[in-house]
Amino acid sequence: QVQLVESGxxxxxxxxxxxxxxxxxxxxxxxxxxxxxxxxxxKEREFVATIIWSGRSTYYTDPVKGRFTISRDNxxxxxxxxxxxxxxxDTATYYCAAARGKGLYTLxxxxxxxxxxxxxxxxx
Numbered sequence: 745q746v747q748l749v750e751s752g753x754x755x756x757x758x759x760x761x762x763x764x765x766x767x768x769x770x771x772x773x774x775x776x777x778x779x780x781x782x783x784x785x786x787k788e789r790e791f792v793a794t795i796i797w798s799g800r801s802t803y804y805t806d807p808v809k810g811r812f813t814i815s816r817d818n819x820x821x822x823x824x825x826x827x828x829x830x831x832x833x834d835t836a837t838y839y840c841a842a843a844r845g846k847g848l849y850t851l852x853x854x855x856x857x858x859x860x861x862x863x864x865x866x867x868x
Contacts, residue, residue, distance in 0.1 A: 746770045746857040748840045753862030756830055760866070764825040766840030766859055774798070777843045778816055778823040779855060782836035782864075789839070791850045793825060803848045807833075830866045837861040 752764040764780070779794040793804045793814040802814050813826040823840060841855035849855065 746776065746842045748842060748857055748859035750838065750840045750859045750862040753838060753864045755865045755867065758830060758832055758866055758868050760830050761826070761828045762830065762864060764827065764838055764840075764862060764864075766823045766825075768821045768823070768842065773816075773821040774818045775844055776857075777845055777847060777849050778814075779841045779843065779849060780814060780823075780825045781839045781841060781852060782834075783839070783861075784836040787836075789852055791852070792838070794848045794850060795823065796848055797846055801848060803850065805850075827864070830864075832866045832868045835864060835866050837863050 747769045750766045774797050777796050780792040781789050782792050783789040795802045795814045799816045811829045816823040839861045840859040842857040843849040843855045
């Protein structure tokens with residue numbers, strides 16, 4: 745079992761920044777690729793970003809490229825999502841997820857463990 749707890753969400757004005765954190769416990773953190781997903785009201789959960797076990801490779805959905813940065817600290821069992829130049833359309837609940845393996849994963853079904861989410865609201 746892997747337990748994931750997100751933090752860092754909140755209310756921010758358009759153009760502002762937030763940094764999400766996800767603390768993992770329960771298994772060897774470096775055995776897992778990590779991902780961030782988001783879900784807005786009335787919409788399906790969508791992929792945001794993923795990072796491989798070593799942190800050396802990342803992948804983003806197009807709408808956040810150049811604005812969001814995913815990173816991880818394996819010594820602290822934590823993955824981060826730095827979000828800059830936030831837009832109202834970024835408003836959603838953001839979820840951290842873990843996928844056992846050495847690749848980059850973009851599909852929700854590839855992830856076996858999920859956090860409970862943290863709310864991000866961007867006002868215009």
